[in-house]
């Protein structure tokens with residue numbers, strides 16, 4: 001039996017100690033926010049917080065983290081309103097979304113250590129590979145979340161990226177007049 005804490009819940013796993021943490025989370029705990037991308041520790045889609053460090057869950061045997069505290073994207077904020085989550089939505093970061101959980105978890109570790117990172121520090125710290133190429137917006141979102149954590153900005157909750165149906169309907173006449181490229 002291997003025991004550690006996941007999202008503030010003590011959990012006992014009856015698993016081979018060599019089992020990657022990613023499978024304990026996804027298959028045994030039904031926490032599927034950490035994604036399986038490469039399985040070799042390179043893409044970062046599986047990153048979770050283990051004792052305050054961003055770790056690729058596919059590379060962490062459960063037997064090595066007995067007694068640890070693991071936080072996944074599901075446990076980052078009970079109300080899903082961590083400043084990083086709000087900022088990623090407000091900046092319209094996600095495309096397919098596959099890398100976003102790992103990216104936010106990696107960013108949360110960064111901001112805990114440094115809530116005012118420069119663009120260079122963000123780029124150096126965020127190693128998650130995004131096949132959709134959202135990197136420029138990621139920098140904006142992480143710095144914005146930092147401002148919120150420092151109390152310099154309030155990011156509106158509940159913001160939805162994209163065009164809502166009412167706005168889309170309002171744009172139709174403009175488009176039919178041939179002036180839709182504003």
Ligand code: FES
Nearest residue numbers: 037038039044058
């Ligand atoms: S799946 Fe773990 S780093 Fe890619």
Ligand code: FES
Nearest residue numbers: 097099130131132
């Ligand atoms: S948003 Fe698609 S992989 Fe990053």
